[in-house]
Amino acid sequence: MTQTGRISFREDPNPELRDGELRDGQASSSGHDHASTPLLDIQDLDVTFTTSAGPVPAVRGANLTVYPGQTVAIVGESGSGKSTTAMAISQLLPRNGAITGGRIEFQGTDIAAADRKQILALRGSEIGLVPQDPMSNLNPLWRVGFQIKEALVANGIAKGKEADRRVVELLAEAGLPDPERRANQFPHEFSGGMRQRALIAMGLAARPSLLIADEPTSALDVTVQRQILDHLDHLTDSLDVAVLLITHDLGLAAERAQHLVVMYRGHVVESGPALQLLQDPQHAYTQRLIAAAPSLSSRRLVSQRERARTRQDAEKAARARDPLPGRHDDGDDVIVAENLTRVFSIRGRAPWEKPTPFTAVDDVSFRLRRGTTTAIVGESGSGKSTVAQMVLKLLEPTSGQVRFDGRDLAQMSSKELFELRRRVQPIFQNPYGTIDPTYSIFRTVEEPLRLHGIGTRRERVARVRDLLDKVALPTGVMDRYPNELSGGQRQRVAIARALALEPEVVVCDEAVSALDVLVQAQVLELLNDLQSELGLSYIFITHDLAVVRQIADDVLVMEQGRVVEHAPTEQVFTDPQQEYTRRLLDAIPGRSIELAGSRILGDLEEAQAPTTDSMVSEDEQEQAVRGPIASEGEDPYTTGGVV
Amino acid sequence: MTWYVLRRVLQMIPVFFGATLLVYFMVFFMPGDPIAALGGDKPLPEAAQARLREEFNLDKPFLVQYFLYLANIFQGDLGSTFRGQSISGQLADAFPITIRLAIIAIVFEAVLGIAAGVISGLRKGTWIDTTFLMLSLLVIAVPTFVLGFVAQFVLGVQLRVMPVNVGRDPSWENLLVPGMVLGAVSFAYVLRLTRTQVAEVAAQDHVRTATAKGLPRHRVVSAHVLRNSLIPVITYIGIDLGMLMGGAIVTESIFNIPGIGFHLWDAIRAGENTKVVTIVTLLVTVFVIANLIVDILYALLDPRIRYVSKS
Numbered sequence: 001m002t003q004t005g006r007i008s009f010r011e012d013p014n015p016e017l018r019d020g021e022l023r024d025g026q027a028s029s030s031g032h033d034h035a036s037t038p039l040l041d042i043q044d045l046d047v048t049f050t051t052s053a054g055p056v057p058a059v060r061g062a063n064l065t066v067y068p069g070q071t072v073a074i075v076g077e078s079g080s081g082k083s084t085t086a087m088a089i090s091q092l093l094p095r096n097g098a099i100t101g102g103r104i105e106f107q108g109t110d111i112a113a114a115d116r117k118q119i120l121a122l123r124g125s126e127i128g129l130v131p132q133d134p135m136s137n138l139n140p141l142w143r144v145g146f147q148i149k150e151a152l153v154a155n156g157i158a159k160g161k162e163a164d165r166r167v168v169e170l171l172a173e174a175g176l177p178d179p180e181r182r183a184n185q186f187p188h189e190f191s192g193g194m195r196q197r198a199l200i201a202m203g204l205a206a207r208p209s210l211l212i213a214d215e216p217t218s219a220l221d222v223t224v225q226r227q228i229l230d231h232l233d234h235l236t237d238s239l240d241v242a243v244l245l246i247t248h249d250l251g252l253a254a255e256r257a258q259h260l261v262v263m264y265r266g267h268v269v270e271s272g273p274a275l276q277l278l279q280d281p282q283h284a285y286t287q288r289l290i291a292a293a294p295s296l297s298s299r300r301l302v303s304q305r306e307r308a309r310t311r312q313d314a315e316k317a318a319r320a321r322d323p324l325p326g327r328h329d330d331g332d333d334v335i336v337a338e339n340l341t342r343v344f345s346i347r348g349r350a351p352w353e354k355p356t357p358f359t360a361v362d363d364v365s366f367r368l369r370r371g372t373t374t375a376i377v378g379e380s381g382s383g384k385s386t387v388a389q390m391v392l393k394l395l396e397p398t399s400g401q402v403r404f405d406g407r408d409l410a411q412m413s414s415k416e417l418f419e420l421r422r423r424v425q426p427i428f429q430n431p432y433g434t435i436d437p438t439y440s441i442f443r444t445v446e447e448p449l450r451l452h453g454i455g456t457r458r459e460r461v462a463r464v465r466d467l468l469d470k471v472a473l474p475t476g477v478m479d480r481y482p483n484e485l486s487g488g489q490r491q492r493v494a495i496a497r498a499l500a501l502e503p504e505v506v507v508c509d510e511a512v513s514a515l516d517v518l519v520q521a522q523v524l525e526l527l528n529d530l531q532s533e534l535g536l537s538y539i540f541i542t543h544d545l546a547v548v549r550q551i552a553d554d555v556l557v558m559e560q561g562r563v564v565e566h567a568p569t570e571q572v573f574t575d576p577q578q579e580y581t582r583r584l585l586d587a588i589p590g591r592s593i594e595l596a597g598s599r600i601l602g603d604l605e606e607a608q609a610p611t612t613d614s615m616v617s618e619d620e621q622e623q624a625v626r627g628p629i630a631s632e633g634e635d636p637y638t639t640g641g642v643v
Numbered sequence: 644m645t646w647y648v649l650r651r652v653l654q655m656i657p658v659f660f661g662a663t664l665l666v667y668f669m670v671f672f673m674p675g676d677p678i679a680a681l682g683g684d685k686p687l688p689e690a691a692q693a694r695l696r697e698e699f700n701l702d703k704p705f706l707v708q709y710f711l712y713l714a715n716i717f718q719g720d721l722g723s724t725f726r727g728q729s730i731s732g733q734l735a736d737a738f739p740i741t742i743r744l745a746i747i748a749i750v751f752e753a754v755l756g757i758a759a760g761v762i763s764g765l766r767k768g769t770w771i772d773t774t775f776l777m778l779s780l781l782v783i784a785v786p787t788f789v790l791g792f793v794a795q796f797v798l799g800v801q802l803r804v805m806p807v808n809v810g811r812d813p814s815w816e817n818l819l820v821p822g823m824v825l826g827a828v829s830f831a832y833v834l835r836l837t838r839t840q841v842a843e844v845a846a847q848d849h850v851r852t853a854t855a856k857g858l859p860r861h862r863v864v865s866a867h868v869l870r871n872s873l874i875p876v877i878t879y880i881g882i883d884l885g886m887l888m889g890g891a892i893v894t895e896s897i898f899n900i901p902g903i904g905f906h907l908w909d910a911i912r913a914g915e916n917t918k919v920v921t922i923v924t925l926l927v928t929v930f931v932i933a934n935l936i937v938d939i940l941y942a943l944l945d946p947r948i949r950y951v952s953k954s
Contacts, residue, residue, distance in 0.1 A: 140849075141946065205856070
């Protein structure tokens with residue numbers, strides 16, 4: 001068991017605890033050898049929200065147990081009730097939410113109906129919280145140090161000068177460099193990762209015995225995510241704090257927690273020791289989650305052969321076009337970027353201070369072959385989105401050029417440019433921000449058609465219907481508005497809009513980063529299907545290498561504006577040349593976990609042999625495409641078209 | 644921060660010139676001949692009228708008049724009325740009265756409006772919220788002069804708790820009711836604005852985080868909800884300070900208070916264009932300074948504003 005139990009790469013500060021857990025082989029409720037009384041015991045919890053449409057059940061009969069010092073993860077998609085369950089513990093539900101049944105025993109007392117004073121005594125000092133989004137969880141108007149100090153003062157840990165000193169210690173403990181200066185800064189002067197560290201310092205300030213970590217790193221880059229989770233693990237282990245981790249990422253949960261609780265539509269559908277649950281999932285939903293997690297089963301989706309055929313067709317079609325004067329012969333490459341550089345100047349604070357030049361993109365060159373996908377990978381600030389903006393001609397390069405179909409973007413006439421806008425389309429990250437909330441779905445998708453004067457009104461209606469069908473949305477959504485759709489559905493609308501003009505190139509800037517794993521998997525499959533069907537070329541920008549493996553043919557790894565590695569996808573995964581790429585790869589959660597029915601991917605060195613083997617045969621790859629759960633027909637969760 | 648304030652001060656200069664030019668232009672083309680009307684039924688002799696026109700530069704073209712006026716102002720001379728009274732002397736008497744009235748109105752609308760708004764916003768949807776909302780709607784719907792006359796009739800004539808006419812040299816107490824009438828509509832707006840803001844901020848993530856770290860409710864409300872909610876409210880109150888000065892015209896005529904509004908109304912009726920322009924310029928200056936104070940307060944309240952030049 002200890003040999004296959006490589007649950008993570010991190011140094012395990014407490015191997016005893018883990019082994020004990022694994023030897024159990026049973027749900028923790030059946031007994032625990034290091035602590036017999038649970039710290040938290042939730043029994044048959046019901047939470048209901050009162051809405052204008054009547055009561056909506058959010059959690060139904062949920063059970064879960066956390067022992068002192070243990071890490072338990074609740075896994076599920078958004079709307080599964082995982083956060084609601086956690087927030088109910090210290091009565092942090094929104095105003096319209098209430099506990100309508102069950103018990104929450106904390107340290108032996110039922111706190112489900114505790115009064116305000118009792119709960120106040122527990123918040124912070126016994127139950128800490130590390131919230132989801134570091135951007136919105138610090139008050140922008142107070143210095144970071146002050147906000148942590150509040151937690152110390154309110155819980156009677158320290159006050160005055162002593163508290164100030166403690167704040168600096170806490171920030172240092174959370175891994176923030178230069179904590180003294182940082183304590184005096186405002187949240188907007190912090191990066192996302194730094195803010196999350198400050199929030200961890202805040203959550204642990206009063207040394208609680210239970211820390212609720214609600215998607216603590218979902219909003220962060222993978223590498224930062226890994227650092228912060230490692231640090232959180234280390235801290236909670238050394239302080240012996242129990243952690244209730246809430247996440248939609250099964251790989252991450254399995255890597256960090258000893259015990260998993262899977263929630264679906266308000267119910268706990270399965271729970272058990274992490275490894276056992278991953279290797280032998282009983283519930284169909286758990287099986288589906290495992291199949292969808294890109295970090296666990298990544299392979300290039302869709303058959304190579306089929307794609308090669310459509311690619312050749314697309315190339316032939318492109319060659320058949322008359323060569324125009326001034327056109328560069330780029331062969332089969334639809335987009336060619338040569339020595340792209342973009343320098344921004346940052347204005348000084350006083351008028352006489354000279355602006356400082358900042359090179360966001362530094363000498364980047366790449367070629368995008370028709371019908372293929374090139375991924376641009378890097379952490380935030382690496383310049384990947386700036387490259388995308390230059391390819392879309394939303395931003396002019398300082399030097400270098402971008403050619404589309406052999407024509408330099410900078411020299412295009414306004415007519416050619418209008419044509420470019422039709423042939424190159426973007427899909428952006430946030431499906432909540434990129435669709436006009438006052439436009440109906442029909443109008444959203446129809447707008448580009450109308451703008452480019454395509455078809456009569458009736459033809460356009462038919463075309464929109466066709467597009468919505470293509471992205472697996474029912475025609476019924478045409479008259480609806482964005483706020484009535486889920487995030488996944490909105491991203492499909494954005495894709496339908498991008499495809500409306502039958503573009504040749506689609507630039508996806510973090511197009512799936514904001515989505516749940518299940519929705520992400522669906523959108524990726526959709527993009528892949530559309531590629532093999534229509535011969536589209538993608539530039540796919542992401543910070544998540546796990547996703548890259550599912551969609552890209554070539555990978556460009558960017559760091560601080562420069563390309564540090566440029567290679568075919570499989571080569572990047574099996575034989576990364578740069579330290580930076582290796583770090584990005586290491587940051588993918590749960591890569592080393594053995595799954596139900598699949599082979600061990602193992603650590604990087606070990607992963608090489610089996611992975612290259614499976615890459616040799618295309619047929620074998622095709623089989624592996626849909627992940628380890630093969631029996632699709634029997635799985636009620638894989639057949640539903642719309643999320 | 645220094646640069647922020649300096650930039651705002653510099654921005655006041657074109658506003659000042661623009662406003663005076665515009666007002667002067669409008670007054671210049673006002674119908675009627677104030678000099679001819681000076682004598683009432685018995686018109687002044689032609690020669691006397693011509694002399695007055697020359698004295699007040701009325702015979703010169705518009706732009707020359709405007710620049711002569713500006714030159715006088717910068718020499719500290721606000722001029723005199725056609726009847727020969729010193730405008731600066733009149734304003735020195737009237738201005739403190741209106742300032743007092745405006746202070747009462749501002750304190751009334753800010754203190755009560757914010758307090759009621761916070762209660763309403765935190766208890767959104769309860770009976771107390773509904774009551775405050777209905778009250779504010781009522782105050783907004785009823786015109787100020789109706790409210791003024793009702794207050795005057797009920798409190799002054801029937802209950803006799805205040806003088807019906809305030810008259811010369813009013814005390815703070817005498818101005819209390821007129822001040823509240825003046826600030827009534829703004830009170831309703833402040834209440835509504837605060838309510839919306841508080842309800843919105845109270846639902847924000849960082850407020851939940853503040854609660855989760857163990858802060859008692861009053862701390863969460865004062866440090867994390869109220870401060871964040873106040874930014875737009877303060878903007879509104881600052882702009883309102885300027886509006887109150889103008890709004891004082893109605894209130895001051897109802898209660899017979901010899902303040903700025905009273906004088907402005909008087910000057911417009913008599914066609915005293917120099918006086919009109921001077922008073923309006925004064926009001927514009929108050930307005931601009933109030934806005935400057937708001938901008939500075941804004942920067943003090945929100946650290947993010949101070950760094951705006953960085954991007």
